[in-house]
Amino acid sequence: MKDAPFVSTTNACKLCTPLGAALAFRGIEGAIPFLHGSQGCATYMRRYIISHFREPMDIASSALGEKQAVFGGGPNLKKGILNVMEKYGATVIGVATTCLTETIGDDVPRLVYEFKKEFADLPLPEIVTVSTPSYSGTHMDGWHAAMAATVDQLADPEPVRHGGVNVLPGFVSPEDIRHVKDIFEDFGLAATILPDISETMDGPALLDYEKIPKGGTPVSGIKAMSGARATVEFGRLLGLAESAGHVLQRRFGVPRVSLGLPMGIRETDALFAALEDISGRPTPARYARERGRYVDSLVDGHKYVSGKRAVVYGEEDLVIGLTAFLAEIGVHPVLVATGGKDKGFKAAVAAACADMVPELPAIREGVDFFDIAAEAGELAPDLMVGHSKGYRYAKQWNAPLVRVGFPLHDRFGGQRVRHLSYGGAQALFDRVVNAVLARQQDACPVGYGYL
CATH class of the missing domain: 3.40.50.1980 (Nitrogenase molybdenum iron protein domain)
Structure with a gap:
């Protein structure tokens, strides 16, 4: 039945x-x-x-x-x-x-x-x-x-106040963590990033095996988090559970700045606005140039992806960020799905894209790929955006899969995929456009070499 x-x-x-x-x-x-x-x-x-x-x-x-x-x-x-x-x-x-x-x-x-x-x-x-x-x-x-x-x-129960900032980035790639470090450094902010997998999960080749790889957040830094001037925490769905940012605010009075994953223009603009307030400095010129190059690429590439239909899936906060990004570039998310549940996912997705799409996507939480496939197959998606576990369905529907998030088992370099800030949006936009172009080119009976 x-x-x-x-x-x-x-x-x-x-x-x-x-x-x-x-x-x-x-x-x-x-x-x-x-x-x-x-x-x-x-x-x-x-x-x-x-x-x-x-x-x-x-x-x-x-x-x-x-x-x-x-x-x-x-x-x-x-x-x-x-x-x-x-x-x-x-x-x-x-x-x-x-x-x-x-x-x-x-x-x-x-x-x-x-x-x-x-x-x-x-x-x-x-x-x-x-x-x-x-x-x-x-x-x-x-x-x-x-x-x-x-x-x-x-964290030190008797904190010593200092001018540093706590950064809780959530589950993003080591490449993203490295870029987040650069951003805070360019604003003159001493940042303690927890956790820091930028080196421990993407380290250099070594002659001798290290039982515990170098890198990671120092314990001294974690102890000092209770005395920071502020905590910047990425994630739209952390309000219904006590996150690390909530702990620091409740126990030690550290102000918590809650932001979505900075993916795309609007969410990244919000991050830089927050950092301007915390640091008292204007956004460095390099990021204004990154933003301008990204906007220019949207002008150049919108004709290839505007109106395309996408199925998006994965962990909740990444999916929210991806949905906002896709809507921003003119792609219409038609199904947005996650295996998590009971965290306000539907409201967060709707808020992320409501004013940028012709109609809200179908939003599903607590689902598996059997559920996703049963619904998505009737929606005729032009592409899928998510991790490797969706490949069999992308192949079945003849839709390109833009691989992001975790796990990426069937492609190389998952630890170096960049998602965050204007540069991350640029990289993702290029991948989306090229995935659509490659599928059109492959489907053409005569083929062509100029687009």
Whole structure:
């Protein structure tokens, strides 16, 4: 029956919660992600992350089995932390729970408290704990929960005020993080970016393997976040949960500036306006030139993409940013979908594109690719925008797939895809235009070499 309810998921449009936490912890200097659960969880996540970033990714595990599922995983957790201390020399261990340990009821904060008392004679690392069962959300929920826990547990409870700025960029590429650093530096702002995966997930070739790659947000910087002059946080859907920015505001009174992902002109203009207010400086000329070049390219290329119909999918905040960007360049998003739910997604998408499209797209949350395919096939999209998991449907509908976000398993360089600021919009616009042109050229029976 077509309308019969079902509870199964077919080709999920999201990833598991602890995966997001593990990847976020990788953006802290000297940190090792640690999954309290079965060995298979860590193995799956490592393979998934490595396939996208093309970098080694160690994730420790308490490796619970049937015995621990019955009697509790406390001894395995404590032994695992000791092993990580010995083998890696980690200065931070980020402990994320899994479905198994949440289901059996392990009290991880209590177990870590016991561990610190039992081994108080050892030079212990910082240990951050976060609850991330997969049945509670998506990888983005895990990412944001890990960062909120990090700030809550590591920020100095007696802050020393300083002129620096906290930056919480969300899950963007290492290339994006590098560019965000440049922007804040050009405004004369000392920025602490959390997490910083710009080097840990896109590092140089080395002669010797590093157990913990260089880079990441220093612990000293995280401790000082409680004394910053402001926090700039990217993400439209963070208002319904306590993000790291909310923690800093609630506990330490650090003003929070909430922005959408700066993708396209309007959202990037909002970022630069905020930085002008914080820094007291005008926007540097290089960014005005970037903006002007992007506008010029819109004039040159609008005839190729204006009125094209797009299906957009992926993690919530990226999809909102992509929808605003596509509407801005004249593409009509006809279906906007995400695997997350219950965060105000529909209202945020509508606000991002309402005055730039002839009619609002179909907006779906909490869906898998079975749901997306069932609806999108009837909409005859001209292109799809999202990660690699949508390829089979793009091929089925003979629509080009512009690959963005995570994961990109069937293309090279996912860690260097740029999405943010005017330069990121420029790169995405060029890719969208060229994807449309390539499909038209390939479909032409005689072919042509000039457009």
